[in-house]
Amino acid sequence: MTTFEALAEVQDELDAxxxxxxxxxxxxxxxxxxxxxxxxxxxxxxxxxxxxxxDSFTVAEVRVGIALARVLAGRMMYVADPxxxxxxxxxxxxxxxxxxNVKSLVCHDARLSLPTAGIGSGLESxxxxxxxxxxVVLGHLVELAVTPGASIEGLDWPPTAVDEELERQR
Amino acid sequence: xxxxxxxxxxxxxxxxxxxxxxxxxxxxxVVEAENGKEGLEKTRELKPDLVLSDWNMPEMTGxxxxxxxxxxxxxxPFCFVTSEGSEEMRAMASAAxxxxxxxxxxxxxxxxxxLGSVVGS
Numbered sequence: 001m002t003t004f005e006a007l008a009e010v011q012d013e014l015d016a017x018x019x020x021x022x023x024x025x026x027x028x029x030x031x032x033x034x035x036x037x038x039x040x041x042x043x044x045x046x047x048x049x050x051x052x053x054x055d056s057f058t059v060a061e062v063r064v065g066i067a068l069a070r071v072l073a074g075r076m077m078y079v080a081d082p083x084x085x086x087x088x089x090x091x092x093x094x095x096x097x098x099x100x101n102v103k104s105l106v107c108h109d110a111r112l113s114l115p116t117a118g119i120g121s122g123l124e125s126x127x128x129x130x131x132x133x134x135x136v137v138l139g140h141l142v143e144l145a146v147t148p149g150a151s152i153e154g155l156d157w158p159p160t161a162v163d164e165e166l167e168r169q170r
Numbered sequence: 171x172x173x174x175x176x177x178x179x180x181x182x183x184x185x186x187x188x189x190x191x192x193x194x195x196x197x198x199x200v201v202e203a204e205n206g207k208e209g210l211e212k213t214r215e216l217k218p219d220l221v222l223s224d225w226n227m228p229e230m231t232g233x234x235x236x237x238x239x240x241x242x243x244x245x246x247p248f249c250f251v252t253s254e255g256s257e258e259m260r261a262m263a264s265a266a267x268x269x270x271x272x273x274x275x276x277x278x279x280x281x282x283x284x285l286g287s288v289v290g291s
Binding site: 103 | 178180182227228230231252254273274
């Protein structure tokens with residue numbers, strides 16, 4: 001089974017991850033959604049999962065409309081008017097939590113990158129076939145796209161001593 | 171009681187502090203650090219009674235931080251608060267001397283259940 005097929009089989013669990021994470025960080029009810037993210041400015045966070053079993057990379061990316069991203073940052077950081085740095089920090093952490101849960105769901109011997117985040121519009125989708133799930137919270141959409149084999153360019157990784165520990169335990 | 175919260179995300183440090191209060195652990199001094207290296211320095215300098223640390227961080231990961239602490243004979247209670255809650259990571263955390271691993275997203279109950287034995291209300 002390919003990573004994509006494995007991800008497609010756990011799509012309900014991916015839905016649950018997004019809903020649980022949004023519910024937790026925003027303290028609001030979130031629900032699955034099946035419509036496309038509207039065009040316009042978005043805040044995004046991207047992380048990679050390196051699966052040591054087959055030396056493959058899977059990229060998890062979260063996209064949030066900028067209005068919701070500012071609400072998210074405000075709620076997480078207790079500020080009425082969050083700046084771009086606050087928005088990037090909050091969305092990076094949202095991506096980190098989602099990607100960490102995706103890693104625990106589909107890989108058992110894997111390593112997670114550090115999050116990279118940005119704000120922009122007209123952002124192209126990552127190359128490759130992605131499994132996408134969306135949720136609606138406070139009337140806004142959030143998308144999690146998980147793309148096996150996507151480029152990991154620009155992503156940073158934590159120090160590697162932990163990998164050596166995993167190697168010894170194998 | 172002094173609690174050191176270590177996470178590279180300012181937003182998550184604030185959520186951890188808020189959840190401590192919501193779990194009923196009020197009135198404690200909270201200090202913060204942005205990665206394991208800074209956490210190690212602050213643990214040695216400030217002697218906290220509890221460390222709550224993320225795992226995946228730049229400069230020094232949480233597991234390296236914990237091993238450095240235990241390697242120097244420091245037995246400060248240490249709990250991970252991390253987005254990765256697999257059995258493998260829980261086992262690695264326990265083997266290194268952590269009292270637990272709270273997986274994100276978390277609830278007040280998870281904090282009470284895991285930290286209740288070391289943190290007073």
